[in-house]
Amino acid sequence: MFRSVIITTFVCFLFSISTATAQNRYDIVITEIMSDPTPQVGLPNFEWIEIRNTSANPINIQNWRVGDAGGVSGALPNFILQPDSIAIICGTTAAATMQQFGRTFGVTSFPSLANEGELFFLRNAAGVTIHAVEYTPSWFNNALKSDGGWTLEMVDVKNPCSGAGNWRGSVDVRGGTPGIKNSVDGTNRDQTPPQLIRAFATDSVTIVLTFNEPLDSLRGATAANYSISNGIGTPLSAITNPQVFNTVQLRLNTPVARTTTYTITATNVSDCSGNTIGGFNTAKLGLSSQADSLDVVINEVLFNPRSDGTDYVELYNRSNKVINLKNLFLANRSSTGAVANLKQITLADVPLFPSEYIVISEDEAIVKRQYTAKNPAAFINISSMPSYSDDKGNVLLLNNTGAMVDALSYDQKWHFALIDNREGVALERINPNASTNNKDNWTSAAKDAGYGTPTSQNSQFRQDLQVQGEVTVTPEVFSPDNDGFDDFLTISYRFPQNGYVMNVTVFDASGRPVRALQRNALCGQTGSFRWDGLNDKFGKLPLGPYIIFTEIFNLEGKVKRFKNQVVLARRL
Numbered sequence: 001m002f003r004s005v006i007i008t009t010f011v012c013f014l015f016s017i018s019t020a021t022a023q024n025r026y027d028i029v030i031t032e033i034m035s036d037p038t039p040q041v042g043l044p045n046f047e048w049i050e051i052r053n054t055s056a057n058p059i060n061i062q063n064w065r066v067g068d069a070g071g072v073s074g075a076l077p078n079f080i081l082q083p084d085s086i087a088i089i090c091g092t093t094a095a096a097t098m099q100q101f102g103r104t105f106g107v108t109s110f111p112s113l114a115n116e117g118e119l120f121f122l123r124n125a126a127g128v129t130i131h132a133v134e135y136t137p138s139w140f141n142n143a144l145k146s147d148g149g150w151t152l153e154m155v156d157v158k159n160p161c162s163g164a165g166n167w168r169g170s171v172d173v174r175g176g177t178p179g180i181k182n183s184v185d186g187t188n189r190d191q192t193p194p195q196l197i198r199a200f201a202t203d204s205v206t207i208v209l210t211f212n213e214p215l216d217s218l219r220g221a222t223a224a225n226y227s228i229s230n231g232i233g234t235p236l237s238a239i240t241n242p243q244v245f246n247t248v249q250l251r252l253n254t255p256v257a258r259t260t261t262y263t264i265t266a267t268n269v270s271d272c273s274g275n276t277i278g279g280f281n282t283a284k285l286g287l288s289s290q291a292d293s294l295d296v297v298i299n300e301v302l303f304n305p306r307s308d309g310t311d312y313v314e315l316y317n318r319s320n321k322v323i324n325l326k327n328l329f330l331a332n333r334s335s336t337g338a339v340a341n342l343k344q345i346t347l348a349d350v351p352l353f354p355s356e357y358i359v360i361s362e363d364e365a366i367v368k369r370q371y372t373a374k375n376p377a378a379f380i381n382i383s384s385m386p387s388y389s390d391d392k393g394n395v396l397l398l399n400n401t402g403a404m405v406d407a408l409s410y411d412q413k414w415h416f417a418l419i420d421n422r423e424g425v426a427l428e429r430i431n432p433n434a435s436t437n438n439k440d441n442w443t444s445a446a447k448d449a450g451y452g453t454p455t456s457q458n459s460q461f462r463q464d465l466q467v468q469g470e471v472t473v474t475p476e477v478f479s480p481d482n483d484g485f486d487d488f489l490t491i492s493y494r495f496p497q498n499g500y501v502m503n504v505t506v507f508d509a510s511g512r513p514v515r516a517l518q519r520n521a522l523c524g525q526t527g528s529f530r531w532d533g534l535n536d537k538f539g540k541l542p543l544g545p546y547i548i549f550t551e552i553f554n555l556e557g558k559v560k561r562f563k564n565q566v567v568l569a570r571r572l
Helices: 002-021 092-101 364-370
Strands: 028-034 048-053 065-068 086-091 104-107 118-123 129-135 152-154 167-169 196-203 206-211 226-228 237-240 247-251 262-266 282-285 296-302 312-317 322-324 328-333 339-344 357-361 379-381 392-399 404-411 427-429 442-444 471-474 489-494 501-508 513-522 526-531 544-553 559-568
Touching (some): 092 104, 196 262, 206 262, 339 392, 471 544, 471 559, 513 526
Parallel strands (some): 086 104, 196 282, 357 379
Antiparallel strands (some): 028 152, 048 086, 118 129, 152 167, 206 247, 226 262, 296 312, 312 357, 328 392, 392 404
């Protein structure tokens, strides 16, 4: 009898140890993140995370670690975290202060939580990732809170793998809820299928797919669930990458060609809540090339945002190449003219395909609130933009070798002259194939377009003009009211050789000169100038017909003159 009691007790002890040490993915989850404690709202000036046991069993967290791309922390102590219990993890210097909020563990080498967002994970003693969060400031959906002092909180701890859709900025007056139930706690079931965001070819036979949320690892690792166009077919293998489980690496039987754009399709993959992918299951695929001069151009710039807005720069791929945005950098110029404030656009491999746009800003949520973004996915958040002055400045685009890809020296005077308040008005490139620094190739985004067109064709876009004669004007009737429709007149020229000098004067119907558009302008073989419908004093001219008188001459004394009639109109 005594022996059986001992055996029973021993078995129960072993069972207790087992339940306290066994763990599966999402048994313990990261539920709150303080990545930027300044400016302080009400909590101590320390970085920390909060974890919670969401399983039905006690779990020993001895030798567990937290980490990011820079490394992992020291080991957690021997402690059994009971079901539904919460613990705070922070650096050793913060532990004594954070202890007032609940069970706190200070660990050595606690990773620095990046303000701009990063991948942060929790690993068990065996080195297996139990939970990972790849957060960004956009998860706050609040510009004030994303600026510091507030935590990100998980909404539904039973839905740990749904990413941004299950996180909010804390609504607690202190800025966060360490050690207690989250202020945004609630039911938030994941009923949304995963989406394929992008595909990137690291080489001709290796493809990395990125989804918008973690996948079921077995479904993600099934090669038969993927197909590539143009004869590539089903990949040789598929591996769901650990940590967040939102990326899949494919190995191909047949290599992809650099000059071809493919389409990859994902079927039957599901997220960890069991939602199977439906729409949004395809992505372009192609081998990337180095961006050379003017392969990618600066296409739209907001350098004078509203008081509650933010700068943005839109790029356009005018080449036939696939460009890896990881290899591009934004910058400006110092007072001496040197390249300064170099900022890498992204640390991730992000392809920009021919004829695609991408918008870079510090907070895409703000840009999307203030402007219509026709392609919401075509944004990249950057921790800090180079400084772009409200009156004049420089926007530089360089590749990873330091070579200049495009460079813009802008001036607020390039805006439509009759706009009284230029705050929040983007400057748009008219023709991506025309000169970057020709002021006549830039104008204000149309009022009817909301004064900005991030991620899509510019409101003032105009195709290359196929000039048949030596000097032509288009359109013959224009209405300079900034509605995005025929807001200016383009005077285009084509000459057999360089070296001509041009004078352009506008006359009214009575033959009086009202605007000297160009004086002794040195011309290339082709080019254009723009008239905004204003006189020499930048005042409005009456409606009606006008004559564009163009005189060209060269150093040999050859002169030729052109007269083109146009009509100035305005929308009633």
